[in-house]
Amino acid sequence: MKRNDLILLLSVLLIACALLITFYTVLSGTGESAVITVDGEEILRLKLNEDTVVQIEGYQGGTNTIVVSDGKVSIQEASCPDLICVHTGEANEMKSIVCAPNRVVVRIEKK
Amino acid sequence: MNQQSQTQKIAFCGIMTSFAIVLGYLEHLIPFSVGIYGIKLGLANLAILTLLYLTDIKSALTVHTIRIVTCGILFGNAVAFIYSATGGIFSFVSMILLKKSGRFSPLGVSIGGGITHNIAQLTAAILLVSELRIVVYLPILLITGSLAGLLVGVCSLPVIKQLAPQNDKK
Numbered sequence: 001m002k003r004n005d006l007i008l009l010l011s012v013l014l015i016a017c018a019l020l021i022t023f024y025t026v027l028s029g030t031g032e033s034a035v036i037t038v039d040g041e042e043i044l045r046l047k048l049n050e051d052t053v054v055q056i057e058g059y060q061g062g063t064n065t066i067v068v069s070d071g072k073v074s075i076q077e078a079s080c081p082d083l084i085c086v087h088t089g090e091a092n093e094m095k096s097i098v099c100a101p102n103r104v105v106v107r108i109e110k111k
Numbered sequence: 112m113n114q115q116s117q118t119q120k121i122a123f124c125g126i127m128t129s130f131a132i133v134l135g136y137l138e139h140l141i142p143f144s145v146g147i148y149g150i151k152l153g154l155a156n157l158a159i160l161t162l163l164y165l166t167d168i169k170s171a172l173t174v175h176t177i178r179i180v181t182c183g184i185l186f187g188n189a190v191a192f193i194y195s196a197t198g199g200i201f202s203f204v205s206m207i208l209l210k211k212s213g214r215f216s217p218l219g220v221s222i223g224g225g226i227t228h229n230i231a232q233l234t235a236a237i238l239l240v241s242e243l244r245i246v247v248y249l250p251i252l253l254i255t256g257s258l259a260g261l262l263v264g265v266c267s268l269p270v271i272k273q274l275a276p277q278n279d280k281k
Contacts, residue, residue, distance in 0.1 A: 002214075002215060002218070002219060004214045005222065008215065009219075012226055013257060015253065016249075020250035023247045037241075096242065096244055098240060100240065107244055
């Protein structure tokens with residue numbers, strides 16, 4: 001491996017770690033609401049301290065069941081074929097739940 | 112270029128195209144999505160990288176385009192195809208630039224291709240779902256992109272060294 005290759009690899013990894021730490025420290029613990037958007041437009045805003053179960057309708061009638069419990073939010077059921085949104089697990093400040101077929105995004109926001 | 116080597120080149124590119132498509136299929140099998148639906152690992156670059164060193168830019172671009180379109184039709188959906196296309200364009204351009212600079216071995220070129228591929232995919236995803244926040248996936252994508260690029264580079268290096276040792280020095 002040439003020296004430049006190593007420099008490139010290490011700098012990319014370094015930048016990635018720096019970004020990771022920055023994102024995490026800036027965003028951690030700041031979330032109070034789960035914001036649900038369909039096709040980029042906000043349709044629902046749930047407080048994380050209130051346990052809720054709601055089924056929302058996404059793009060072309062697709063459905064996702066969003067559950068807030070114990071201060072965490074996740075998608076428990078969905079009409080999409082691959083259920084990646086269900087497997088994503090709980091959302092946090094760094095990780096949103098995306099259901100691309102239904103164009104649904106669940107993310108955590110400050111308010 | 113005489114008739115025989117022209118024919119050889121066409122045959123070789125044909126084989127590499129099939130190879131690239133099979134790699135695309137492998138990519139399709141590996142569940143890599145990391146929370147953003149449709150993002151790919153970028154393994155098919157193995158064929159493209161090798162082509163860049165063994166033939167010329169035009170051949171590599173042709174195989175690359177055929178591969179993206181064919182895999183998009185065979186294995187993908189609209190979203191994955193868009194990610195594949197944007198990732199493909201930008202990683203191809205970056206690999207050409209890195210190779211032309213002469214400062215990197217195929218490993219470096221491949222790493223550069225891998226990270227550019229993922230950065231482009233992430234940008235496409237942000238634009239597609241209208242959500243800037245998924246930029247927080249950038250760190251993990253940079254890491255996997257560079258490692259995937261490294262893997263691809265390591266795999267193609269012996270081939271390049273064996274079949275086109277003069278290109279490695281360029």
